[in-house]
Each structure stands twice: as C-alpha cells, then as structure tokens.
Amino acid sequence: MQDMQIDPNTGFLERYSCLQLASNLVEQAGESGQSLAALWIDLDRFKQINESFGYDGGDSIISLIADRLRETIQGDVEIGRIGADEFICFASNIDQDGAEKLGIELLRAIEPPLTMGDLRIRLTASMGIAVLEPEESASEFLERADWSKNTAKKQGGNRYVISGNEPVPSHMGIIQAREDLEVEYLLHTALETGGLQLHYQPILGFNGDVLSVEGLMRCTVNGKNLAPVRFFPVAEKSGLIVRLGEWSLLQGTRQARHLSKAGLGTTVSINVSRGQLSDSGFAEALHAAIILADVEPDLIELELSESLIMDASDTVQANLRNARDIGVSLAIDNFGSGFSCLANLKDIPATKMKLGRAFTMTLPQDRRSMSVVKSMVQLGQDLGMTVIAEGVETKEQMETLRELSVDGIQGYYYARPMDVEALSTWLTDREHS
C-alpha cells in the first residue's frame, strides 16, 4: 500500500487514500472470497461545532473522536477520514451481524461528553453500513454505505442504517422526488437564461407615503410559471437557495438604483434565507452587489424570518452586524409566527417588524387577534421599530389596523406585486396625483 496519505490531525488515511484502500480491499475480497463491510460515519451537526469553536476547536474535537474510534477497533479493521467530519471503517472477515455490532460500539464510543473549555458537549453520528456483495465494484460498495448514511441522517441522525434496510419510497414519494428534480433543473435553467424576476409589492403609510417596496421572486421557464411555494422548498433542499438569494441581491440593488435615478427613490426590501446568512461569504456578496449596482446602502433593506434574526450562531450574527455597519437596514418578516423569546427582541438590530398575515386575516372580527396585534404594535414601537401589517385585503382590516396604530400596511387592498416597469408607472402616477 504505497503512496497512502495520512491525515495529520487524526493519523487516519486521507480521503483519496481511503478510496484507494477501498479499491484494494474489494479486489482482495473478490480474490479470497472473504467478507468485507464498510461503515460510513458522519458526525451530526458538526457545522455548529465549527461555528462555535472555530476550525481549530473543530480539529481538536475530530482528533479526540479519532482516538476514541481507534481505541474501539480491533482485528482486521482499518479507518480513514473520508471527509471533514466523516470517517470510514473497513472490517474484513465479518458478516452483517458482526458489522452491526461493530457499528453500535463505534457509535457508543462517540457518545460520551467531551469537554471544550468550560463547555461539555455531546456528539452523535449517523452511520451507514454496507456488506460487500459478490461482483460489486468498490464505488458501488461505497455508494451504498454513503446512501445508508444519508438515510440515517435524514431520519434525524444518531442512528445507523444497514444498506438494504432503508425504507422503500412510496409511489407518491417517487413522483414527488422526480418532480423536485425537474423543478431543480428548471431553476438552473432560469438562472442561466434570465427566467427569474423580482416583482415588487409596495408598503404604504396611512398618509399614502410609500415606505418601501418588497421584492418577491418569480420564476418563468419556457413560458411556464413556477409558483414560489413549489420552487422555494426545492431550492432550500438543493442548496440553490444561495444562488437565488445572490441573484435577488443583485437584482434588488440594481432596481433600487434604477428607481432612485428616475427620481422614484424608495427603500427596496430583499428577502434573505437561512442558507445565505449561514454562509460566511454573505457579507462580501452583499457588498459586491451594492458596489456593482452603485446604490446607496440606505436604500436597501434585508427581510429575514423571526427565527433567523434570533439565530445565535456567530456567522449569522456577524453577517447581520456587517450589513448594519454599512447602512443596510433589517426587517423581521412574519413576526409572531415563531416562538421567539421576547427578552431577546431588545437586542436585535432590526428597525422594522412585519406582522404576519395570520393576524391580519381575522381582523376585525377576532377580538383576541386584536389584543395580540395591539400588544405587538406597542412592543415593536417601544423598541424603536416601524410596525407593518402584511396581507391587508379589505377596507375594514385597513381601518382596524389604523386604529391599532400600525405604521404601515402591505397587501392587495392597496397594491398587488408588480414587475419593475409597472412599479415605475405606479410610483410615477402617485407622484403626479
């Protein structure tokens, strides 16, 4: 086994060498007829560890876990580090029961709490187990172990799944998966052929002033509209949400500049997802979009969900701080839909709070909703925020919200979302009326 590379942090084989080893072991097993099992281990939520303790902290934890794994194995077993937080273990001369037993031992070895500074943390892992089948290639063998590991992960982690024992997807599940793939393909096409658009819905004060406009993404491919409720979940799952988010930043900042140059300057609000804000490159991309558009940052507002703005992770908070530092404002979208601790609300850097449509819909009939809205308006305004009600569709709702001292409203009652040309006309008409 020459040219095998060792990972200095764990003393295990590195990824590329793991693949080479798999290939050698599969070949030997094929020749000798001995059994071979692969156990693919993926530490759960390790990204959080890296975010909390930095990469150095993450490395020390990986090294500690590696020691525990090494102490657990004996006999014909080899371990490699196949990914940043993933290990693979090959056991020869072992049947499925033996592999399962070894898997349980390895998962148990990972479980005991670790001490990092003042903190004690408990790690878990997801594991996929595959036993080599006759005539199987090394890549098919590894793929099965990887697939089972992913199944374990999808089931919530902290468990093992033996290849072949995965739940068979239902007929509906298969149809859904195929449809999702098609949507993913359409989103890629839209990104490369200009099939995305931002439509804008104005937010108005009760004196008729336009307070801002919210950009809402629309997707059209080959003349076919794809509904946001259909494409957003797929974008989230596939990771495409980051590219879509960057596209929104670019488009929103450019159109803010375009409106401002036309003398119709208004704040443009751009929705930001968890995927984007958890990415350490977000602040750079935001700056880059503002530089490319040549727009004043105070014309840009980022709209985030309640749970996202309350997210305590360092990356999210650093990105939010960075946005505030350059003069971009923050709005909490759909407030009241989450389960935030109100005590934390005083610390968040948002200047606008948007009450979700669930509250507006039942006004003015539902007295309890009235009380809740009244309290939230009071709370938001006491904290120095502008309070907006979303989903306003009727005159009664509008009047009730005015009585409740809401600062502005958004909804079909005043204006539907419209493309940027229609928005320019709408804004111009208002200026002249």
Place this chain on the structure above:
Amino acid sequence: MSKNDDKVAVSTVQSKRVEGLLESTLNDTGIPSRPAILDRVHIEMEKEEPDLNLLARIISADVALAGGLISIANSPYFGFHGRVRSVNESLMILGLDVACRAIAGLILRKLFPVTLALERFWDASAGIARLSGWLAQHPDIGIKVHANDAYTFGLFRDCGIAVLLHRFPYYHDVLAQANEEKTLSFTQVEEVQCPTNHAVIGSLLAQSWWLPEEICTGIRLHHEYAILQKNDSTLLPPSTRGLIAIAQLAEHIFQHHTGLSKSQEWSKSGEVCMELLEINEEILASLYEEGAPVLARFD
C-alpha cells in the same frame, strides 16, 4: 462585404432603434445586469434560422464593437489570419455562440472609462482569454473543458478588478500589494482593505450576465488553489477546476511573453495547476513557444 458596406446597409430608422439599444446598454452609470444587445443576439441564436444580416447590422451600428469583433475573428487563434473584413464574415467564422461571448467581453470593456491602466488590463484579459481557449484544445493538456468556456472564463475571470479600480481610487495600491504578496492569497490582501474582493464581484457580475454556473463558480474560487488539489473533498465539478487551472497557466504564459501584469500567482499555484493539467516542465517549455503566435494581435 466590407465593413463600410455593412454600415451603409443600416437604414436610418433601424439605426435609431439600434442606437437606442446600445445606449440603454452603455449609458447607465451602473453596470447593466445584462446588456440589451446580448439579449438580442440570444434571441436570434435561439431561432431555427438566425438572421445574421440583422445581427450584423445591430453590431455594426457601433463601430468599436464591429471593429473589435472583426479583430477577434482575425486572431490566429481562429486560424483565419487577417482575411476577415466584415461583421457578417466574423459571425459566420466565429459562430454565434463564440461571437456572443466575444461581444460580451467587448461590451464589458466599454462599460469602463478609458484609462491607460484599464486598457492594459483589458488587453491582458483578452490575451489570457485567447490563450485559455487555445490551451483547452491542446492535446498535451490532461483535463478537458470546452474551448468556448475557457475563452469566456479568461475574459471574465478578473473583471471584478476593473469594477474595483473604477469604484475605489485606493484600489490601485491594493492591487499592487496583492500582486507582490508571496504568502497570503490575492483575495485575502484585498479583504484587508476592501469590503469585498474581485473574485466575488466578478462572479456576481457573471451571474447577472447569465453565464454558465461552472464559469461563475470558477470566477469566485479562482484564487483558492487548495481546491485544485486532486484529493480536494469539495464537490466542485472537474470542469470548474479545469477552467481555473487553464486560465492560470494562460496568465503565466502571457506574463512569460509580455512581462506585463506580473504577480506571484504562478509561484503559489503553478505546481498544483501543472499536476491537475498533467503537464511537466518540458511540456510547459513547448507551450511557451507554441503560445507566442496566439498572443500576436491583429488590430
């Protein structure tokens, strides 16, 4: 048909319309999300029988654009050595796909004011793009990427530098420091003094011009040489790695011949690029020699 014939063929009405098209593209102070003329070319390309005459008229309404395109078609890279004289011929020789990418590069250049530093920068980008397209087809290069993509990647790879030079007067000094830096990466040096770096700006610009995903990703990561290593565990497509390594080699050959745009990038990345492209010092020496005519310009 000569260049002049092309110009005569444009009727007054059409000429006004075309001027409007170009104006909306070029007179905005910001950088357009996608120039209208590229949209027009795209619309024609998607037709079963694209109207080359109409496209030629649109392009010819802008003399610099027409001249630029003819010059590109005459580049030794395409092997027609100075025989192309009209926009129509250029479109036929380059094909609409390459022509569209070449036009994108020319428009990109026109978006910025003419300064000596920027002119040199664009000349370097054009040279690196031609060399990249040529290298992508070279039999000694051990990784396969489309020549058109390699050409486009070379054109757009560093366009973020032009944006930053245009927007921040102090960026000249940052650029000089980044070019001298031996240890830190180029983008790390930028980030010490700027709120972002040219790779992120370039990739966003490329995204907004609807360039393919591999190109946008490649632009964003083109100074992160660790991803070029064979055992890199990121899920980057091989074509993206190939684009980065080919353009890096093209830049090195460009610097070897011209002595311009000197930087420390090859000393940081040369070894890993050569490994990925499966070339050795001997092949590199012959690439220096063979690359020289590709760089020769026909204005």
